[in-house]
Amino acid sequence: MIELARQYGRYGYRRIAALLRDAGWHVNDKRVERLWRREGLKVPSRQPRKGRLWLNDGSCIRLRPEYRNHVWSYDFVHCRTDDGKAFRTLNILDEYSRECLAIKVKRKLNSTDVIDALSDLFILRGVPACIRSDNGPEFVAQAARDWISAVGARTAYIEPGSPWENGYCESFNARFRDELLDGEIFYTLREAQILIEQWKRHYNTKRPHSALGYRPPAPETVVPMDHRPTMH
Structure with a gap:
């Protein structure tokens, strides 16, 4: 956890927890948070929420993506x-x-x-x-x-x-x-x-x-090698 926090200094404990699980560790967010605070690691400050664009007639423009390539x-x-x-x-x-x-x-x-x-x-x-x-x-x-x-x-x-x-x-x-x-x-x-x-x-x-859900946008896909018979 400390090594990941050192490598990705702007990540919070939830993102670090997701990386740990991806690497095979069986840990939940709460446990990582406890260890995170015990080690004195700081959670990056949250970004303030931004408002919507309201027009003079009271309407609101919002084009939301509904599918890939939309x-x-x-x-x-x-x-x-x-x-x-x-x-x-x-x-x-x-x-x-x-x-x-x-x-x-x-x-x-x-x-x-x-x-x-x-x-x-x-x-x-x-x-x-x-x-x-x-x-x-x-x-x-x-x-x-x-x-x-x-x-x-x-x-x-x-x-x-x-x-x-x-x-x-x-x-x-x-x-x-x-x-x-x-x-x-x-x-x-x-x-x-x-x-x-x-x-x-x-x-x-x-x-x-x-x-x-703390998944990467386009995770790498690993294709296993074919099991070929060993030549004697």
């Missing part, structure tokens, strides 16, 4: 390498499964990069019913809007100044920054790309997700 969302995150030069990441999520579909890392990202990243995913996974994003210039570029419509997906833009309407991406971005970006020094862009890809793989296949 709603994807995407957003930018800013960071810097050790030399002070900025880079950006384009994070794309499936809101229903909570799987991170892609993180594109470049010094500069624009609407063309958004189209390139989405087109690769469309080939691999098919076209989602709806794509949610904020109102940044990369997302509202006419070329991107026309392309998304042409391939059969709807665009859903959140209201300006209302990040909670893109809550899935906002939550992911917060975990991404808290668990990786704030704790790493990236000396080169290439190093950032490698470490971010490694974190994405861990997030999808290992990291327990509280909204999924």
Whole structure:
């Protein structure tokens, strides 16, 4: 438990308990919590709940994902390498499964990069019913809007100044920054790309997700080797 807490410093005892059970330990949350407190480990502070977007007419907009590939969302995150030069990441999520579909890392990202990243995913996974994003210039570029419509997906833009309407991406971005970006020094862009890809793989296949019953969004599947007769 202490080793996992040291390795994943921003995880609380429930997430650590899920990792222990995944590793074969027969422990429940209460026992882990007792040991957690006895060892003086601190539970990360909870994020405040965000409200809904209420319009002037009293109605409330809320597009909820109902199945895999129903709603994807995407957003930018800013960071810097050790030399002070900025880079950006384009994070794309499936809101229903909570799987991170892609993180594109470049010094500069624009609407063309958004189209390139989405087109690769469309080939691999098919076209989602709806794509949610904020109102940044990369997302509202006419070329991107026309392309998304042409391939059969709807665009859903959140209201300006209302990040909670893109809550899935906002939550992911917060975990991404808290668990990786704030704790790493990236000396080169290439190093950032490698470490971010490694974190994405861990997030999808290992990291327990509280909204999924402390299961990872896309756990790895182990295929046993065939039992072949031994040659004498």
